[in-house]
Structure formats: C-alpha cells, structure tokens
Amino acid sequence: MSTILDTNVVSALMRGDDEAIVALTRAGKGNVAVPHLVFAEIVYGIERLTASRRRDRLRERLDLLLGELPRAPWTDAVSEAFGRVKAELERRGKRIEDFDAAIAAHAVATGATLATMDKKHMARVPGLVVEDWSRQESRA
Numbered sequence: 001m002s003t004i005l006d007t008n009v010v011s012a013l014m015r016g017d018d019e020a021i022v023a024l025t026r027a028g029k030g031n032v033a034v035p036h037l038v039f040a041e042i043v044y045g046i047e048r049l050t051a052s053r054r055r056d057r058l059r060e061r062l063d064l065l066l067g068e069l070p071r072a073p074w075t076d077a078v079s080e081a082f083g084r085v086k087a088e089l090e091r092r093g094k095r096i097e098d099f100d101a102a103i104a105a106h107a108v109a110t111g112a113t114l115a116t117m118d119k120k121h122m123a124r125v126p127g128l129v130v131e132d133w134s135r136q137e138s139r140a
Helices: 007-015 018-027 036-048 053-068 076-092 098-110
Strands: 003-005 032-035 113-116 129-132
Touching (some): 007 036, 007 053, 032 098, 076 098
C-alpha cells in the first residue's frame, strides 16, 4: 500500500465526488488502504441520522466501499506511531482529534502517503506525507 485514505476522502467517494474518484482511479485500488477507524467514523455518522432513504443510501454506499477497498490493519508499529504523533503535536500545541492522529499514524508507520481533503489540518503531523485529493495536485 502506498496511500492511506482519510475519512473525508472515503466520504467524498461515497458522495461520488469527481476529484476523489479520479484520484482513486489514478492511485489504483490495490495501492490504497483504509484504516478501520475511518469506517468506524463513517458508521457513526450514518447511525446518528434518523431512519430515512438518505441514511439507507449512505449505508449502501459504505457497504459497496467496504467490499472494494482494502484495510490498513492496526499494528504495533501504528500504536508506536500514534503515541509519537500525539505527543509531538501536544508539545507543539497543535493537537488534532485522536481519530485523525490515529489515521495519520497508519500512514507514518507504513511510510505511506495520506490522501485527504483537508491537507492543511493533517499537514501538522510531523513526518506525514499528505496529498490533497480535493485538488488537481492528486493528478500531478
């Protein structure tokens, strides 16, 4: 795997966002992975919605992606990277949410690039290579 997908990228894929779809096609499904935490965040968002056709459609799209995209396993190396990332960001006074730090840790631990739709936010993480899939940069 060379690219870890952030929650906002998976959400964009669920919405059918053209930029994210083109970037995924360029990267290739075999070269990306999704941390289980990303799917957990999306399930949480869906479960917060009231029962509706929209909620059902989102769940169907999530299930489709679950069947298509490989997972990035949580390993001891990810745990180590998470601890280092979180501590370093706290020292710098630039904390991010734990889920974001954990997703970034997957990329740091594996030497992968993090594909995100919020490059500025994730760029705070030391040692993290970030690619913005909401822009033309992802096609360069």
